[in-house]
Amino acid sequence: MSQPFVAILMGSDSDLPVMQACGEVLTQFGIRWEMKVSSAHRTPDATRAYVADAEKRGCAVFVCAAGMAAHLAGAVAAHTQRPVIGVPIESSLDGLDALLSTVQMPAGIPVATVAIGKAGAKNAAYLAAQIIGVADAAVYRKVQDERAAQTRAVLEKDAALQAKLNG
Numbered sequence: 499m500s501q502p503f504v505a506i507l508m509g510s511d512s513d514l515p516v517m518q519a520c521g522e523v524l525t526q527f528g529i530r531w532e533m534k535v536s537s538a539h540r541t542p543d544a545t546r547a548y549v550a551d552a553e554k555r556g557c558a559v560f561v562c563a564a565g566m567a568a569h570l571a572g573a574v575a576a577h578t579q580r581p582v583i584g585v586p587i588e589s590s591l592d593g594l595d596a597l598l599s600t601v602q603m604p605a606g607i608p609v610a611t612v613a614i615g616k617a618g619a620k621n622a623a624y625l626a627a628q629i630i631g632v633a634d635a636a637v638y639r640k641v642q643d644e645r646a647a648q649t650r651a652v653l654e655k656d657a658a659l660q661a662k663l664n665g
């Protein structure tokens with residue numbers, strides 16, 4: 499198996515403005531990734547072929563984003579034993595349709611479903627980094643460092659607020 503990477507799939511190029519954030523976070527962690535438009539409904543054969551090929555090339559985690567009747571993550575999970583993370587995209591019904599379509603998988607074929615939209619796109623990358631970090635000490639350390647930075651940022655924001663309130 500070659501160097502592990504994350505495959506980011508989207509049901510449509512209209513999902514790209516949201517999913518760009520996923521790639522950006524993976525890049526911060528130094529994790530290789532690739533991105534592909536592939537639809538569970540419109541290109542089912544190509545989706546299946548891509549999953550098999552990506553797995554052979556060393557894909558460690560699949561991130562699958564889709565809106566409406568969002569079956570992409572489930573369809574990918576049906577064809578791989580690598581972890582699959584689903585990102586529901588808001589394109590109708592406030593994204594609730596995509597959330598339920600992604601999260602409600604039958605027992606035995608899991609999809610780790612994150613939040614609707616951009617927070618979900620980012621959390622898919624953080625979760626993928628945590629999965630890769632189980633076996634990669636350098637990635638694990640980067641995740642730890644990033645958590646520490648988040649903590650510092652909140653403490654600094656509170657310190658600034660307290661300074662403003664207390665003159």
Ligand code: RP5
Pocket residue numbers: 508509510511512513537563564565566587589
């Ligand atoms: C889903 O349908 C896509 O993931 C997208 O979120 C939604 C709308 O697709 P387009 O009509 O914009 O191609 O399959």
